Amino acid sequence: MSRLIRAVIDGGALRHNLEVIRTRAPGARVMAVVKANAYGHGLEQTALALPGADSFAVARLEEGVRLRERGISAPIVLLEGIFTDEQLREARRYDFELVVHDALQVELLAAAAPLEPPALWIKIDTGMNRLGFRPEAVRQAHQRLGALRPAPPAIRLMTHLACADEPDGEMTRAQLARFQASTRGLTGAVSIANTAGIFGAVPVGGDWLRPGLALYGVSPFARGTGRDLGLRPVMSLETAVIAIRSVPRGETVGYGALWRAQRDARIAIVAAGYGDGLPRNLPSGTPVAIAGRIAPLCGRVSMDMIAVDVSAAEHAAVAVGTPVVLWGEDPAVETLARAAGTIPYELLCAVSQRVPLELR
Numbered sequence: 001m002s003r004l005i006r007a008v009i010d011g012g013a014l015r016h017n018l019e020v021i022r023t024r025a026p027g028a029r030v031m032a033v034v035k036a037n038a039y040g041h042g043l044e045q046t047a048l049a050l051p052g053a054d055s056f057a058v059a060r061l062e063e064g065v066r067l068r069e070r071g072i073s074a075p076i077v078l079l080e081g082i083f084t085d086e087q088l089r090e091a092r093r094y095d096f097e098l099v100v101h102d103a104l105q106v107e108l109l110a111a112a113a114p115l116e117p118p119a120l121w122i123k124i125d126t127g128m129n130r131l132g133f134r135p136e137a138v139r140q141a142h143q144r145l146g147a148l149r150p151a152p153p154a155i156r157l158m159t160h161l162a163c164a165d166e167p168d169g170e171m172t173r174a175q176l177a178r179f180q181a182s183t184r185g186l187t188g189a190v191s192i193a194n195t196a197g198i199f200g201a202v203p204v205g206g207d208w209l210r211p212g213l214a215l216y217g218v219s220p221f222a223r224g225t226g227r228d229l230g231l232r233p234v235m236s237l238e239t240a241v242i243a244i245r246s247v248p249r250g251e252t253v254g255y256g257a258l259w260r261a262q263r264d265a266r267i268a269i270v271a272a273g274y275g276d277g278l279p280r281n282l283p284s285g286t287p288v289a290i291a292g293r294i295a296p297l298c299g300r301v302s303m304d305m306i307a308v309d310v311s312a313a314e315h316a317a318v319a320v321g322t323p324v325v326l327w328g329e330d331p332a333v334e335t336l337a338r339a340a341g342t343i344p345y346e347l348l349c350a351v352s353q354r355v356p357l358e359l360r
């Protein structure tokens with residue numbers, strides 16, 4: 001092994017997950033959400049590994065430009081749209097579809113005529129109160145965009161769900177009702193469902209699905225993992241043991257002397273820390289896979305290292321160089337996120353720049 005820590009990216013798992021997503025809504029198209037460096041999986045390589053996606057969604061102009069520069073010719077949607085005339089012109093140059101969520105963006109499009117507008121997605125704020133036209137403003141925005149000359153090649157409708165991961169579905173049903181009421185009679189394809197909308201309790205429907213997390217094989221729900229949804233984890237964060245220490249009973253390990261050996265202990269020092277994106281608040285006991293067997297983290301995560309208790313007989317063969325999986329098949333990233341009191345999205349996005357991504 002030439003590298004210690006690396007994030008191994010399984011292109012086959014990406015494609016498998018796309019197919020599983022398609023089975024949830026046969027006939028719907030899939031806009032693969034690859035913003036934030038494809039949730040840490042590598043923007044360009046993820047898009048290139050998904051030739052079956054109907055389009056890609058990114059948050060920022062720069063992300064879309066990177067995709068075009070790597071030869072991606074599929075439609076690319078800018079989820080936050082544009083904010084200046086210069087950005088609009090750049091978006092046209094790269095043939096991006098635009099989310100329009102604000103009157104300012106309508107004005108920019110109107111002022112840019114006779115520049116031909118791109119395909120547009122009107123975003124409706126049905127309760128998230130983040131981006132989007134309030135329901136009562138939707139018809140006017142639709143009418144103004146429909147009156148643009150030259151006309152946009154398509155005007156579509158979208159909203160984003162705030163609580164689709166929650167089992168009771170109350171907020172989702174309320175959002176769907178607002179969406180239906182505010183768009184009744186308007187023509188245009190519809191996109192509503194993120195991962196939790198695709199796999200959640202309430203049937204969400206729509207012509208276009210917008211999965212991010214599920215593509216990467218991960219579950220957004222409070223319990224279970226992507227495997228329970230038929231998905232396969234795409235990222236495996238792997239490293240190795242770099243030292244083995246004998247720690248006498250009563251001595252402590254690591255910063256803050258937080259973990260104390262209750263008996264003579266064998267401790268493996270592993271090359272991974274918060275400098276690589278591991279959350280510093282992972283508690284002692286968090287599972288770490290050493291040579292495929294789970295052992296408990298002990299003491300604080302430091303910048304470049306963690307300590308793992310390999311005193312149990314089943315870890316007797318652990319030595320310098322033994323491979324370690326921080327998350328992947330087992331433990332799942334969902335398990336680590338729960339241990340750190342966060343969501344798997346944050347862990348995946350936080351994998352740091354010094355961790356090379358290896359596509360397999």
Ligand SMILES: Cc1ncc(COP(=O)(O)O)c(C=O)c1O
Pocket residue numbers: 033079160193194195196210211212213214220
């Ligand atoms: C507008 C929009 N659509 C879709 C997604 C994908 O969500 P998920 O990763 O939960 O599938 C996101 C992600 O945050 C988003 O902001």
